[in-house]
Amino acid sequence: MNNKIIIDGGNRLQGTIKASGAKNAVLPILAATIVGQGESHISHVPHLHDVTTMNELLAQMGAHITIGDHADIMVNPDNIIDPVAPYETVKTMRASILALGPLVARHGYAKVSLPGGCQIGARPIDLHIKGLQTMGAQITVEDGYILARAKRLKGSRIIMDKVTVTGTENLLIAACLAEGETLIENAAIEPEVVDLAKYLSAMGAEIRGAGTSKIYIQGKETLIGTQHTVMPDRIEIGTFLVAAAITQGDITITEACSDDLDAVLSKLTDAGAAITIDGSTIRLQMNQKPIPVDIYTAPHPAFPTDMQAQFCALNAIADGTSVITENLFENRFMHVDELNRMGAHINVEGNRAIIKGVDHLSGAPVTATDLRASASLVIAGLAARGHTDVHDIHYIDRGYEAIEEKLNQLGAKIIRS
Ligand code: EPZ
Numbered sequence: 001m002n003n004k005i006i007i008d009g010g011n012r013l014q015g016t017i018k019a020s021g022a023k024n025a026v027l028p029i030l031a032a033t034i035v036g037q038g039e040s041h042i043s044h045v046p047h048l049h050d051v052t053t054m055n056e057l058l059a060q061m062g063a064h065i066t067i068g069d070h071a072d073i074m075v076n077p078d079n080i081i082d083p084v085a086p087y088e089t090v091k092t093m094r095a096s097i098l099a100l101g102p103l104v105a106r107h108g109y110a111k112v113s114l115p116g117g118c119q120i121g122a123r124p125i126d127l128h129i130k131g132l133q134t135m136g137a138q139i140t141v142e143d144g145y146i147l148a149r150a151k152r153l154k155g156s157r158i159i160m161d162k163v164t165v166t167g168t169e170n171l172l173i174a175a176c177l178a179e180g181e182t183l184i185e186n187a188a189i190e191p192e193v194v195d196l197a198k199y200l201s202a203m204g205a206e207i208r209g210a211g212t213s214k215i216y217i218q219g220k221e222t223l224i225g226t227q228h229t230v231m232p233d234r235i236e237i238g239t240f241l242v243a244a245a246i247t248q249g250d251i252t253i254t255e256a257c258s259d260d261l262d263a264v265l266s267k268l269t270d271a272g273a274a275i276t277i278d279g280s281t282i283r284l285q286m287n288q289k290p291i292p293v294d295i296y297t298a299p300h301p302a303f304p305t306d307m308q309a310q311f312c313a314l315n316a317i318a319d320g321t322s323v324i325t326e327n328l329f330e331n332r333f334m335h336v337d338e339l340n341r342m343g344a345h346i347n348v349e350g351n352r353a354i355i356k357g358v359d360h361l362s363g364a365p366v367t368a369t370d371l372r373a374s375a376s377l378v379i380a381g382l383a384a385r386g387h388t389d390v391h392d393i394h395y396i397d398r399g400y401e402a403i404e405e406k407l408n409q410l411g412a413k414i415i416r417s
Contacts, residue, residue, distance in 0.1 A: 005404055007381035007388045008413035009363050013249035015410045019237050019256045020046040020401040021230035024306075025192040027095040028169040029199050029228060030054045033063070033075040034102035035177055036203045036225035042073045043229040046236075046401040049394070053093045057085055061099075076225070080107065087113035087144060093398075094118055097125055098166055100148060101174035104137050110148045114141065119370040121329035131158045131171040135178055155180030155219050163188050163299040168215070169196055176205040178219035187215045190300040191231060191260040199228040234260040235306045236400060237282065239375050241265075242310040243407065245273045245286045246317065246383040251410055252283040263303040267293050271314060290314050292322035292357055299328075309335045309376035316344035317383060318357035325352045335373035338366040342380055342388065363388040371399045378403070382412055 021044040031054070033040040045051060055073065059065045062081040066074040083103040090096040090113035103110035117123055129139050129146065135158070137150040155178045158171060168188040173196070175182035187193070189211050197210030203226050206218035237256045244251040245268055258265065258277045265275050265282075271290040276283040292315055297305040305328040315322040316339055326332045333353055336346045342364050345356040363386030368374030374396040381388030390396075393416070396403055404414040 002416050003394050004389055004391050005378070005393045005414050005416045007363070007378065007390065009381055009384040009386060009388060011247065011382070011411050011413055013244045013247045013251050013382070013407070013410040013412060016252040016254060017240065017406045017409060018254050019232040022046070022192060022195070022233035023048055023050060023399050024165070024235070025195040026051060026230045027054055028098050028166065028173070028192065028196045029230060030058065030073070030075065031098035031102055032173045032196060032200060033058070033225065034077045034080065034099065035106050035173060036223045037078060038225040039074050039076040040203070040225035041068070041227040042075065043070070043227065045071050045073050045230060046233065047071050048401055049398045050093050050095065053089060054095065057089050057096055057099065060086070060089070083107045083110045085112040090115050094123055095166065097128060098170055100128060100146060101132065101170035104132060104148045104150050105153055105174040105177040108150055108152070110146070112146045112148070114144050114146060119334060120332045125167070127160055127162060127164050127167040128170045131160070131167065131184075132174060134158050135174060135182065153178035153219075155182040155217070157183045158185065160184065160186040165190050165193065168193055172197065172207070172210070172215060172217065173200065175217035175219060176200050176207070176223060178217070180219055182217045182219065184215045184217070185213065187213050188299060189213060191234065191257070195231040202226045202228060232257040235304065237261060238264040238307045239310050239379070239400070240406070241268055241273075241282070241284045242307075242314050243379050243382055244284045244410075245271060245290060246314050246379055248286045248288065249410070250283070250285045252281060254281050256280055256282045258282050263301060264307050267295065267303065267311065271318070290318040292318035292320040292355070294322050295324040297325065297327050305329060305332065306372055308332060309372040310379055312336065312339060312346065312353060312355065313376045313379040315355040315357060316346065316380065317359070317361060318355070320357055322355045322357070323352055324355065327351065334369040335376040338373070338377055339380055341366055342384055344380070360385055362386055365389040365391065367391045368393055368395045371395050375400065378407070382407070
């Protein structure tokens with residue numbers, strides 16, 4: 001499998017690309033098709049490995065999946081006869097846990113493998129389980145599987161101990177078919193939660209407050225499958241903007257969503273970039289070495305953890321010292337060792353990375369460890385002198401649609417080998 005890309009660094013990125021659909025919106029939305037009777041038609045779906053995995057999971061259960069033109073996906077869940085998410089699938093994609101809520105809500109039964117940890121952290125799902133138990137689901141864990149049963153979930157008041165994106169999404173979907181009203185307090189307010197709520201409402205769900213920390217859901221007997229166009233991917237957009245900034249480039253991204261990226265755009269401006277927004281188009285121009293910017297990750301609308309690794313690369317060649325604090329995941333600095341092999345001076349102390357900017361990075365063979373770490377290494381390779389070989393590049397295909405094609409369209413020199 002061609003699992004390496006070779007980047008010839010030092011080329012300014014210039015030109016225009018179009019944003020793809022959001023991975024972290026399409027995954028809960030595909031899971032949510034389970035609660036709708038009849039076919040749903042999901043448009044603007046990014047061609048990602050994780051989307052393929054989610055489609056395979058639904059098909060494995062018995063749903064009928066059709067891939068339409070432009071990678072649209074039609075899902076008819078009415079023939080689901082096996083509400084099981086097996087270990088083999090869940091271990092490759094944690095977002096499979098998003099099938100739990102919809103399956104219990106519609107079928108009264110679900111058997112979903114515990115996802116286990118992943119490279120960036122333990123990734124517990126205790127709050128997903130606790131919320132479903134509050135709604136009356138009987139849940140046991142046997143042989144590494146969550147077994148959940150409920151004649152019909154009951155609308156309840158659920159106070160989330162921590163802000164969890166997929167935890168909020170799992171419970172939001174389940175509550176749409178529960179009996180009575182559910183209130184989810186301390187809910188995640190990420191834009192992807194809002195996009196999911198938009199799709200559920202279009203299926204007939206009654207939801208108020210999506211995008212705030214209090215979401216009210218009036219449960220229904222049935223929901224009807226419908227069409228939905230997935231929102232743009234704000235993390236893909238942010239990643240390309242950082243790539244343009246580190247190469248002192250000038251790029252324009254169309255079909256973007258600037259209002260979901262305020263914290264990232266603000267940090268790029270602090271780093272010295274000039275950003276112009278015109279409706280759904282974002283332009284970034286950079287004509288200087290980056291100014292170091294301190295980053296503190298936190299739930300939306302604060303700076304997103306999914307953009308932390310990318311800013312480690314940008315700060316690596318900044319004119320001074322910066323500190324990046326990762327507050328969500330306990331092991332999300334695995335890109336640092338690889339960046340240091342390219343000549344960066346980054347020192348990790350607990351959940352903080354102290355970055356002393358250097359004049360330049362040098363190309364080197366490096367290895368990706370997780371999705372956003374691989375993006376960080378590609379960004380560093382674009383700016384480095386010489387060639388950078390990024391091994392285990394399959395991680396990047398989980399979350400970025402045709403990344404080397406888009407970067408080469410902007411003037412990068414990348415080949416996959
Ligand atoms: C979602 O993961 C995203 N994935 C992640 O994107 C993203 O980094 C994360 O939200 C934070 O924004 C999808 O949407 C598919 P969390 P999720 O539950 O929902 C703790 C990427 O790169 N927690 O919001 O799994 C947890 O340990 C991926 O695209 C519990 O304690 O993250 C963490 O500290 C990586 N118990 C915090 O909450 C629970 O039951 C936030 O995690 C659930 C979570």
